[in-house]
Amino acid sequence: MLSFPGATLRRAGRHWELYVIMLVPLAYILVFNYLPMYGVQLAFKRFSPSKGIAGSSWVGLRYFQSFFASPSSLQIIWNTLSVSIYSLVVGFFFPIFLAICLNESRSKRFKKTAQMVTYAPYFISTVVMVGMIMQALDPRMGIISKLIELCGGGSSNLMGEPKAFQSIYVWSGLWQSIGYSAIIYLAALAGVSPELQEAAIIDGCNRAQRIWNVDIPSIMPTIIIMLIMSFGFVMSVGFEKVFLMQNDMNLSASEIISTYTYKVGVVNANFGYATAVGLFNSVVNVILLLSANGIAKKAGQPGLW
Numbered sequence: 683m684l685s686f687p688g689a690t691l692r693r694a695g696r697h698w699e700l701y702v703i704m705l706v707p708l709a710y711i712l713v714f715n716y717l718p719m720y721g722v723q724l725a726f727k728r729f730s731p732s733k734g735i736a737g738s739s740w741v742g743l744r745y746f747q748s749f750f751a752s753p754s755s756l757q758i759i760w761n762t763l764s765v766s767i768y769s770l771v772v773g774f775f776f777p778i779f780l781a782i783c784l785n786e787s788r789s790k791r792f793k794k795t796a797q798m799v800t801y802a803p804y805f806i807s808t809v810v811m812v813g814m815i816m817q818a819l820d821p822r823m824g825i826i827s828k829l830i831e832l833c834g835g836g837s838s839n840l841m842g843e844p845k846a847f848q849s850i851y852v853w854s855g856l857w858q859s860i861g862y863s864a865i866i867y868l869a870a871l872a873g874v875s876p877e878l879q880e881a882a883i884i885d886g887c888n889r890a891q892r893i894w895n896v897d898i899p900s901i902m903p904t905i906i907i908m909l910i911m912s913f914g915f916v917m918s919v920g921f922e923k924v925f926l927m928q929n930d931m932n933l934s935a936s937e938i939i940s941t942y943t944y945k946v947g948v949v950n951a952n953f954g955y956a957t958a959v960g961l962f963n964s965v966v967n968v969i970l971l972l973s974a975n976g977i978a979k980k981a982g983q984p985g986l987w
Contacts, residue, residue, distance in 0.1 A: 725958035745958035754937070762938040762963075765848045765924075766916045772852050774912060777860050778905065781867035782893055800861025812926040815854050816841060842931035851927060855920075866908065870901040906983045914971035917963045939963045 694701060720735070725745060727738040749755050780800065787793040806814075818826045821839045830838075840846045874897055882892045898905075921940035928936045939959060947956025975985045 722957065722961055724954050725961045727954055729953045741954070745955045746962065748955060749959050749962070754942075757934070758937055758939055758942050761935060762917055762919055762940075765851060765938065766919050768848055768852050769855060769919070770912050770916060772856050773859065773863065774909065776856055777863035778867050780860055781864040781871060782897060784864065784868060785871040785897070786889065786893070797861065800864070802861070803858040804862035806858060808920070808922045809926065811854065811858060812923060815850065815927070819850070839931070841927070842929060844932045844935035847927070847932045847935040851924065855923070866904065867901060870904040871897060874900040903984045906978050906985075910971065910974045910978055910985065913974035914967055916970050917967045 724735060724738075726740055726742060727735070728741050729735065729738045784793055784796060787796070803811075818824050819840045821827050827838075827840070840850065878896050878900070879892060882896050887895065917939065919938050919940060921944065924936055924938055925941050925944070928941065940963075943956040943959045943963075946952050946959070975987070979985045
């Protein structure tokens with residue numbers, strides 16, 4: 683049936699409240715995601731505040747060449763990739779495991795308590811979280827340092843050891859986000875067909891077999907979608923937490939692309955160079971996202987599009 687513009691506008695007018703509600707997130711996306719794309723051309727220009735972005739002269743790929751020719755570029759890219767993949771592996775599977783455990787819990791009181799305990803750390807601010815990490819790892823008074831000493835280990839400043847930085851970052855992040863990340867998997871598990879569960883019980887499957895043959899296949903589309911989306915953020919390690927955890931002793935392992943662009947672009951006012959590095963980071967994220975989505979589609983799994 684054909685729909686004329688007048689009829690469409692009348693239907694929209696009857697539900698104008700919904701369109702007003704949509705304006706807020708649309709405005710947010712427009713202002714903070716699309717309008718800043720105008721500044722991407724700084725990656726190819728020698729920016730002059732007096733001339734503005736449009737009036738600044740073009741320099742081509744000079745900033746990209748400078749970054750890749752820098753002795754520290756490979757180390758920065760490696761630090762970003764290694765901590766991102768480490769976070770992806772640890773932070774992706776544990777929430778699924780937690781959601782399955784909570785879903786299989788027979789005690790409602792235990793389930794609610796476990797949910798509250800695991801969700802609560804998510805609402806701790808990054809600054810407070812890093813302060814807690816520093817207090818716990820303090821070589822003189824930190825509880826973790828004292829436990830290491832009780833187990834026969836020596837006293838050491840873990841926050842100053844480059845080898846320990848990634849593990850501290852990843853596992854503290856898992857503690858903070860595991861409960862909140864498990865919510866979507868709990869919602870997916872709530873939609874598993876009871877008939878499939880009953881059929882598995884009739885066939886003699888125990889609880890572990892039902893989880894493996896019924897629950898996990900049923901939520902696999904959700905798992906694949908979340909995995910694809912995670913690949914889109916592989917190079918986007920959280921700036922705030924890494925920057926707050928940085929010090930002169932662990933800088934060789936903690937310097938990542940986001941902190942590097944901040945120091946070069948904001949502190950040193952080299953806006954074009956910082957924009958070029960950030961654009962490279964974004965392009966890699968897009969390539970990884972498209973690749974993960976394409977692989978999922980070829981494997982017969984649902985994709986983002």
